[in-house]
Amino acid sequence: MNKELAKQIQEIAGVNPRKCMKCGKCTATCPAFDVMEYHPHQFVDMVEKGKVEELMNSKGIWTCLSCMACIERCPRSVEPARVIEAVRVAVARQQGMDHLKPEQIPALLDEELPQQAITSAFRKYRK
Amino acid sequence: MQRIGVFVCWCGSNIAATVDVHKVAETLAKEPGVVFSTNYQYMCSQAGQEMIQEAIHTHKLTGVVICSCSPRMHEGTFRKTCAAAGLNPYMVEIANIREQCSWIHKDMAEATEKAVILGRAAIAKVHLNAPLTAGTSPVTKRALVIGGGIAGIQTALDIADAGYEVDIVEKKPTIGGKMTQIDKTFPTLDCAACILTPKMVDAAQNEKIHIYSYSEVESVKGFVGNFHVTIRKKARFVDETKCTGCGDCTTKCPQKNVPNEFNLGMDNRRAIYIPFAQAVPKIATIDADYCTMLKTGKCGICSKVCAAGAIDYQQKDQLVEEEYGAIVVATGFDPISVEKFDEYAYSQSPDVVTSLEFERLMNAAGPTNGTLLRPSDKTHPHTLVFVQCVGSRCDGDGRGKSYCSKICCMYTAKHAMLCREKYPDTDVYVFYIDVRTPGKNFDEFYRRAVEEYGVHYIKGQVGKVVPENGKLKVQASDLLSNEQIHIDADMVILAAAIEPDKSARPLATMLTASMDTNDFFTEAHPKLRPVESPTAGIFLSGACQGPKDIPETVAQASAAAAKVLGLLAKDNLTCNPCVAQPDEMMCNGCSSCEKVCPYGAITYSDKEFRGPNRTTLIRRVASVNPAVCQGCGACTVACPSGAMDLKGFSNKQIMAEVDAICK
Numbered sequence: 001m002n003k004e005l006a007k008q009i010q011e012i013a014g015v016n017p018r019k020c021m022k023c024g025k026c027t028a029t030c031p032a033f034d035v036m037e038y039h040p041h042q043f044v045d046m047v048e049k050g051k052v053e054e055l056m057n058s059k060g061i062w063t064c065l066s067c068m069a070c071i072e073r074c075p076r077s078v079e080p081a082r083v084i085e086a087v088r089v090a091v092a093r094q095q096g097m098d099h100l101k102p103e104q105i106p107a108l109l110d111e112e113l114p115q116q117a118i119t120s121a122f123r124k125y126r127k
Numbered sequence: 128m129q130r131i132g133v134f135v136c137w138c139g140s141n142i143a144a145t146v147d148v149h150k151v152a153e154t155l156a157k158e159p160g161v162v163f164s165t166n167y168q169y170m171c172s173q174a175g176q177e178m179i180q181e182a183i184h185t186h187k188l189t190g191v192v193i194c195s196c197s198p199r200m201h202e203g204t205f206r207k208t209c210a211a212a213g214l215n216p217y218m219v220e221i222a223n224i225r226e227q228c229s230w231i232h233k234d235m236a237e238a239t240e241k242a243v244i245l246g247r248a249a250i251a252k253v254h255l256n257a258p259l260t261a262g263t264s265p266v267t268k269r270a271l272v273i274g275g276g277i278a279g280i281q282t283a284l285d286i287a288d289a290g291y292e293v294d295i296v297e298k299k300p301t302i303g304g305k306m307t308q309i310d311k312t313f314p315t316l317d318c319a320a321c322i323l324t325p326k327m328v329d330a331a332q333n334e335k336i337h338i339y340s341y342s343e344v345e346s347v348k349g350f351v352g353n354f355h356v357t358i359r360k361k362a363r364f365v366d367e368t369k370c371t372g373c374g375d376c377t378t379k380c381p382q383k384n385v386p387n388e389f390n391l392g393m394d395n396r397r398a399i400y401i402p403f404a405q406a407v408p409k410i411a412t413i414d415a416d417y418c419t420m421l422k423t424g425k426c427g428i429c430s431k432v433c434a435a436g437a438i439d440y441q442q443k444d445q446l447v448e449e450e451y452g453a454i455v456v457a458t459g460f461d462p463i464s465v466e467k468f469d470e471y472a473y474s475q476s477p478d479v480v481t482s483l484e485f486e487r488l489m490n491a492a493g494p495t496n497g498t499l500l501r502p503s504d505k506t507h508p509h510t511l512v513f514v515q516c517v518g519s520r521c522d523g524d525g526r527g528k529s530y531c532s533k534i535c536c537m538y539t540a541k542h543a544m545l546c547r548e549k550y551p552d553t554d555v556y557v558f559y560i561d562v563r564t565p566g567k568n569f570d571e572f573y574r575r576a577v578e579e580y581g582v583h584y585i586k587g588q589v590g591k592v593v594p595e596n597g598k599l600k601v602q603a604s605d606l607l608s609n610e611q612i613h614i615d616a617d618m619v620i621l622a623a624a625i626e627p628d629k630s631a632r633p634l635a636t637m638l639t640a641s642m643d644t645n646d647f648f649t650e651a652h653p654k655l656r657p658v659e660s661p662t663a664g665i666f667l668s669g670a671c672q673g674p675k676d677i678p679e680t681v682a683q684a685s686a687a688a689a690k691v692l693g694l695l696a697k698d699n700l701t702c703n704p705c706v707a708q709p710d711e712m713m714c715n716g717c718s719s720c721e722k723v724c725p726y727g728a729i730t731y732s733d734k735e736f737r738g739p740n741r742t743t744l745i746r747r748v749a750s751v752n753p754a755v756c757q758g759c760g761a762c763t764v765a766c767p768s769g770a771m772d773l774k775g776f777s778n779k780q781i782m783a784e785v786d787a788i789c790k
Contacts, residue, residue, distance in 0.1 A: 019522060023560040028590030028604035029470070033611040041606065073470055073590065075516070077523035 005090065006050040013079070013086035017048035020078045026070035036060035040070045040080035047083050056091050066116060085116055129254050132163040132188040133246060134179055136170035136195035138225055143168075145229040147239040151194060155246045160254055162186050171201050179205070180212035190218045190253035194246045196225040215258030217704065217775055222249040244788055251787035255780045259704035264754040266352040267452040268695050271296065273344055273634065276304020277323060277677060278669025278684045279457035280330050285688030287335035291695050294449065295330065296339045296358055298630065301406035303327050304459055308389065308483060310490040312677055313541040314572035319677075320405065320492075327407040340408055343630070345446060347637045348727060350755055351664030352452045352700045360445040364413035364421065365399075369437035372409030376429035376438070377401055385417045387494075390487045393502065394494035399429045399438075403492060411437075453664050453691045454638065456648055457684070458631045460670040462623040463518045467526045471514060471621055476594040477502040479619045482535065485542055489549075499550060501617055504597070508617035511546060512601050513539050513557040514589045518624035520560065528624045528645060533674035535622035536563045540576045542620065547580040556583045556614060558603055566676070585612075592619050625674055639725060640665045648672050658687040666690050705775035706756035707763060709749045711736075713770035716747035720762035720771050728755035729762060 010017065026040035033039060038046065038060045046055050055061060061084055070080040109115065135152045137143035148166040156164035163186045167175050170193060182188060191214065193205050198221040206216035224242040232238035270286050272279045275297030286293040295302060309319040330336050345357040380397035387396040389403055398417040401409060413421065413429070420426040420440055430438040462483050465473045473479045478501050480488065491497035501508050515535055521527030536559070543555045562584070564570040576582045587604035594600075601614040627646045635642045640660040641649045648667050651659040658667050668687040669680040694700075709720070711734065721729045731747050738744040749771070751762075763771045763778065772778060 021520060021560060022606065023516070023520075023588045024586070024604035024606040025588035025590055026604075027606070027611060028588050028602060030590070030611070039604075039609065039611075041604070042609075069590075075521040075527060 001050045002052055003050040006047055006052045009047055009052055009083070009086045009090050012089050013047075013082045015077075015079045015082050017044045017078060017083065019076045020044045020048070021076055023075065025073050025075060026078075026080045029069045029073050031067060031069065032063050032065050035063045040084075043084050043087070044078055044080050047087070052087065052090070055087050056094070061087050061091070066114070068114060068116075082116070129160050129190040129256075130162045130186060130188050131158075131160045131190040131192060131250055131253055132179070132182045132186060133158075133161055133165070133192045133194065133250070134170055134175075134182075135164075135166035135224075135242075135246070136175070136193065137166065137168045138196060138229075139168065142195070142225050142229040142242075145232055145235055145238045146224055146242045147235060150239055151224070151242045151246060154243045155192075155194075155250065158247060158250050160190075161250060163188065170195050171204055176204075176208040179208050183209065183212040183214050188214065190214075190220075190256060192220050192222060192246060192249045192253055194222040194224045194242060194249070197221075197223045197227075215260075217259040218253065218256050220249040220253050220256070222246045247790070248784040248787040251783040252780045255777070255783055256775070259774055261704040262702045262753055263699040264350075264352055264702055265699055266695060266697050267354070267450045269293065269449075269451050270453045270455060270691050270695065271344075271354070271356055271449070271451040272455045272457055272668070274304070274457035274459055274628075274669070274671070275299075275302030275330075275338065275340070276457060276459045276669065277306045277326070278459065278671075278680045279304070279455070280326050281681050281684035282455050282457060282666075282668045282688045282691070283330055283336050284326065284333065285685050286691055286695075287333045289688075289692050290335070291692070292335050292337070294337045294339060294358075294451075296342050296344055298341070298343050299402070300341045300363065300400075300410070300412040301327075301402045301408070302330065302338060302340060303405075303407065305483075306677065307403060307405075308391075308486060308490075310486050310493075311541060311545060313537045314566075314568045316541070316545075324405040324407075327405070331407045338408065339447070340410070341412060342447075344634065344637065347454070350726060350757065352694070352697075353754075354451045354454055354664065356449050356451055356454070358447045358449060360447060362415070362442040362444050363410070364415070364418070364438065364440055364442045365411045366437045366439050366442075367408065367410050369435045370410045370433075371435050371437075372401060372406075372411070373434070374401055374411070375432045375434070376411050379428055379432045381426065381428060382417050382419055385414060390494045391481075391484050393484060393487060413438075413440075453666060453694050455666045455668050455687050455691060456631075456634065456638070456640065456660070456671050457668040457687075458628045458634060458671040460625040460674065461628055463528065463626050465517055465621050465623050468517055468621070470591045471517065471589065471619060472592040472594055472599065473621065476592075476599060478508075478594070478599055478617065479592060479621065481621050481623045482538060482542065483623075485620045486538075489542070489545060499546065506617075507550070509552060510554045510614060510616045511543075511556070511618045511620065512589065512592075512599070512603075512614055512616040513543060513555070513620045513622065515539060515557065515559045515622045516588075516624075517621040519622075521624075528626060530624075530645060530674065531563065532622075532624045533563070534625070534676050537566070537569055537572070537676065539620075539622050540564075540573045540582075543582040544572075544576040544580045547576075547582060554583070556585060556616075558585050558587055558589050560586075560588065566678075587612075589619075592616075625670070627671055631671055638662060638665050658683055658690055664694065702754055703758050704753075705758040705773060706753045707751045707758065707760070707771055707773050709751065709766075710770045710772065711746075711748045713768050714746075714748040714766075715768050715770070716749075717767060718749075719765040719767060720749055723761045723765040724756075725759065725761065726755050726757055728752045728757075 152166040210216045222245040269292040345359040348355040382398035386392040487493040518527035519532040589603040599616040666687040
């Protein structure tokens with residue numbers, strides 16, 4: 001239980017996990033369901049309850065594809081993929097690993113691709 | 128100089144806990160004109176009111192200031208109190224030291240200071256108050272019900288039953304509304320048509336009820352007790368007085384490919400049609416968008432087969448003018464379009480249907496004569512998946528509605544149950560977020576679906592539906608077992624959210640009735656005045672006010688009728704004397720006030736005035752009809768020369784209040 005860190009993660013994500021009404025549409029949508037030990041609705045729940053350390057130690061956060069399907073379909077605008085991205089950021093910050101230099105970003109940008117996908121994928125493959 | 132009495136109320140601890148009421152009374156006693164000042168625990172109580180009346184007599188008060196709750200709460204009470212003691216009720220002013228002071232402040236010194244200032248402003252106003260007398264206006268003893276669904280029908284029947292004339296305006300060719308399309312009703316499973324159609328016939332046969340079918344309200348003028356309404360009777364190209372409803376024309380018309388709205392486009396009707404067998408009135412209507420004769424002038428078959436000679440291709444829209452004392456809005460609801468939720472593949476497969484479409488597929492008078500068949504290949508479906516909350520309880524995604532549509536949990540339980548009962552070989556899944564069944568015998572009904580009929584209720588949602596090889600691949604979550612599940616379904620049924628009918632918003636504008644952000648009509652008070660609109664003389668019946676099932680709709684419809692009867696039983700209504708009044712000497716005849724008046728209360732006329740040296744001047748000046756004016760004050764702001772003033776809220780009085788606050 002780390003409420004302070006959970007609060008930080010919520011701030012980074014910019015979403016309010018309390019808006020979640022536990023409908024499970026994110027988990028129903030998720031194409032990476034079978035390769036995750038925690039599922040999208042659980043990310044949101046765990047961040048809300050402060051169980052972020054378990055989440056940060058799980059492999060599942062790195063198997064999230066950042067496909068954004070859960071964001072697209074969430075009826076409450078909770079946006080689980082942003083929560084998971086914030087958890088990954090928290091991990092990266094904790095380890096003091098800054099894989100991406102700001103000046104590298106412009107070259108990576110693609111109008112079709114969400115920026116978040118670039119940054120999250122970048123970290124994963126450098127890990 | 129007025130002789131003013133100040134009465135400071137504690138409102139128990141509501142005011143006294145934050146405002147030093149003794150200090151307020153003492154300070155205000157020193158204001159000019161104040162001859163008596165006191166405080167008391169509950170001014171609105173019998174004892175408090177007697178205290179005010181006694182002070183009026185003993186101190187010969189000519190004005191009263193009450194420092195208490197909002198005037199919305201007790202202005203009426205205190206006006207009555209003072210009137211009973213012989214004081215003109217418009218010599219009473221309320222200083223709101225509760226909602227606008229004690230409730231919003233924490234610091235006692237600050238709140239006390241503010242209470243004193245508010246009291247001082249009220250005193251300044253009373254100095255300029257003049258006694259006002261309310262006039263009366265007569266009540267037209269006839270009601271209008273807009274919308275002929277179960278809500279409108281019930282309201283009209285109840286009003287007619289009490290002996291008053293009532294008109295129903297229905298935009299469709301028949302009354303009956305959404306309930307005509309429903310197969311069975313929860314939780315008793317009695318057939319909707321069997322309980323509705325007798326009521327439709329009752330309405331048609333009642334001599335106090337007049338039905339304007341295929342008609343719409345064009346404009347509304349006037350005010351409570353005296354509404355003037357224009358109704359557009361749309362051309363149906365059939366003479367209503369001659370048509371016998373035999374239906375010969377509807378079987379001979381060669382234009383066979385018109386989507387049948389009664390079955391939600393799942394089958395076709397002809398260009399001349401009667402919506403369904405029990406339609407009321409049972410009169411044919413020509414759909415001008417599809418009729419070959421009306422479009423090209425070549426056909427005329429319906430005219431040839433009509434033995435009654437009722438077909439009239441020359442018919443035009445007709446405008447009817449009527450007078451009413453009260454108007455009931457019963458415009459109902461519609462399911463939302465589910466096309467925005469294309470993860471459920473509604474636009475990709477005919478086997479994904481909405482619940483209302485499913486209702487027609489189960490109905491004996493529906494496109495499949497009551498046999499449940501997959502729309503795509505007309506085969507018997509074995510696996511059915513029901514999805515709840517499609518577009519309900521959404522927040523911020525811009526696709527759905529923020530509210531719970533209320534009826535879906537119950538009708539889905541009904542659909543699932545009926546499906547299992549009729550076809551025991553089916554597997555029925557219901558994906559839910561929460562099952563909400565508050566209502567008499569509702570939860571028992573849902574439990575029966577699970578326990579006796581074996582419907583699989585799964586806590587979770589469907590993420591996507593993909594049509595593949597004649598099946599619908601459903602990917603969903605089961606949150607209780609933390610699994611993602613995959614079902615090959617034959618049909619998917621979407622419980623679409625409901626929204627107010629599209630005609631509601633323009634109607635609300637016509638009626639100056641307020642709406643919420645979802646276009647549901649707002650009630651005058653959410654708990655205590657649930658069937659009245661805040662606009663006097665406008666009443667609300669059924670789902671136009673919020674999602675409702677049939678029992679609730681009927682209850683509200685009768686409640687609205689009771690409120691209408693309370694109004695129609697009066698011969699005269701007391702008008703608000705706080706109306707606008709122009710100073711003819713200052714009026715420059717510019718018409719600005721006439722243009723902004725939302726009630727049409729202002730007219731202009733030429734009047735003779737005495738000029739210098741015994742001459743006569745003719746000037747164009749405004750005059751206000753006090754029976755029509757609602758005292759909104761728009762004209763007083765619009766008037767460029769300051770000629771228009773509101774009685775009881777004159778510019779001078781308001782400036783005096785401002786001066787008192789800024790002193």
